[in-house]
Amino acid sequence: MAYPTPQVTNTTAAVFIPEIWSDEVIAAYKSNLVAANVMKKMSFKGKKGDVIHIPKPTRGTPSAKVSEAAVTLISDTETEVLVNINKWYEYSRFIEDITEVQALSSMRRFYTEDAGYSLAKQVDTDLVQLGRVMNGGDGTNAYDAGYTGLDGTTLYDGTNAAALTDIAVRNIIQKLDDQDVPTTGRFFLVPPAARNTLLGLDRYTAMDMVGEAGSSNTIRNGHIGNLYGIPVYVTSNADTTNADGDRVCLMGQKDAAVLVEQLGIRSQTQYKQDYLATLYTSDTIYGVQALREDSAFAMVVPA
Numbered sequence: 492m493a494y495p496t497p498q499v500t501n502t503t504a505a506v507f508i509p510e511i512w513s514d515e516v517i518a519a520y521k522s523n524l525v526a527a528n529v530m531k532k533m534s535f536k537g538k539k540g541d542v543i544h545i546p547k548p549t550r551g552t553p554s555a556k557v558s559e560a561a562v563t564l565i566s567d568t569e570t571e572v573l574v575n576i577n578k579w580y581e582y583s584r585f586i587e588d589i590t591e592v593q594a595l596s597s598m599r600r601f602y603t604e605d606a607g608y609s610l611a612k613q614v615d616t617d618l619v620q621l622g623r624v625m626n627g628g629d630g631t632n633a634y635d636a637g638y639t640g641l642d643g644t645t646l647y648d649g650t651n652a653a654a655l656t657d658i659a660v661r662n663i664i665q666k667l668d669d670q671d672v673p674t675t676g677r678f679f680l681v682p683p684a685a686r687n688t689l690l691g692l693d694r695y696t697a698m699d700m701v702g703e704a705g706s707s708n709t710i711r712n713g714h715i716g717n718l719y720g721i722p723v724y725v726t727s728n729a730d731t732t733n734a735d736g737d738r739v740c741l742m743g744q745k746d747a748a749v750l751v752e753q754l755g756i757r758s759q760t761q762y763k764q765d766y767l768a769t770l771y772t773s774d775t776i777y778g779v780q781a782l783r784e785d786s787a788f789a790m791v792v793p794a
Contacts, residue, residue: 513757518607525680533751534752545749578777614775625743637791643662647737656692676744679742682792682794685725694719695716738792743787746783751779759773
C-alpha cells in the first residue's frame with residue numbers, strides 16, 4: 492500500500508514541537524529574573540515531597556585553651572528552616588488553527604517571551620515580599636521593621652517614606668556589618684524611583700561605579716552598577732507598602748532567603764482536534780522562604 496500523502500512532518504508542524512517553545516520560554520524566564528538571581532537558589536527537581544528541610548546551625552564560639560586541661564566542648568541544639576513547595580503557576584494560550592495559519596511567526600515569539608516574563612515576575616514577587624519578615628518584621632506590607640530612605644535608622648511608620656540618601660545606604664551597610672553578615676553575596680534591590688535618586692548621588696556616579704560601556708558590568712538582569720562594592724539591581728517589581736503605595740528597597744546577602752525549584756520552567760503543547768486549536772502551557776513549581784532574617788534590611792522610599 493502506498494504511503495499516504497501529504498504527511499505531517501517535523502518540518503510542516505514545527506510550531507507545535509514543545510522543545511522550541513520550551514527553549515524560548517526558559518531563555519525569556521532567565522533573562523527577566525532579578526531577585527532570584529541574587530538570593531540563594533536550590534534545586535529540588537525530580538524529588539518527591541512538598542517540604543524541604545534546610546539545617547540552620549548555630550555559629551560556634553572558640554574557647555581559650557587552658558594548659559593541661561581538656562578542651563571545651565561545644566554543643567548546640569541546631570534548628571532548621573522548612574520550605575513549603577506550595578507555589579504552582581501556569582501561563583496558557585489556546586491558539587486556533589486559523590490564527591496559527593494567518594499570524595506572523597512573531598506571534599509565537601511574543602507568547603514565549605511573555606510566558607517567561609510573567610513567570611519570572613511571579614517568582615521575583617514572592618521573593619521580594621520576603622522583605623516583610625526581615626529584621627523581625629511581622630510579615631505584612633506595613634514594613635513595621637523597615638527603615639526610611641532618609642537615614643536608614645528611623646523606622647518606617649506608614650507615613651514617613653523619604654528619598655534614598657547616601658547616609659541611609661551607609662547606615663544599612665553598617666547594620667549588615669554589625670550582624671556579621673558576609674560581605675560576599677550582598678545585593679541592593681531598588682525600585683525605579685530609587686534608581687532615579689541614586690543617579691543624583693555623587694557616590695554612585697563617581698569612580699566608574701556604573702561600569703564601563705561594553706563591559707560585563709553594564710545593565711544585565713537589572714544590574715545597574717555598584718555602590719560601596721554592593722551590586723545594585725533595579726526592579727519594577729520592588730515591593731509596595733500598604734500605606735500610600737510607597738516602594739521598598741531591600742539590601743541584604745544571598746542567604747537571607749531561598750528559592751527552591753521542584754519543577755523548572757516546563758512548556759507543553761497539545762492539539763485539540765475537536766476545537767481545531769492548540770493548547771500551549773508553561774508552568775513551574777517552587778517554594779520560597781526566609782533563611783536568615785537578620786541578613787537583609789528594608790528601606791521605604793516614595794513611589
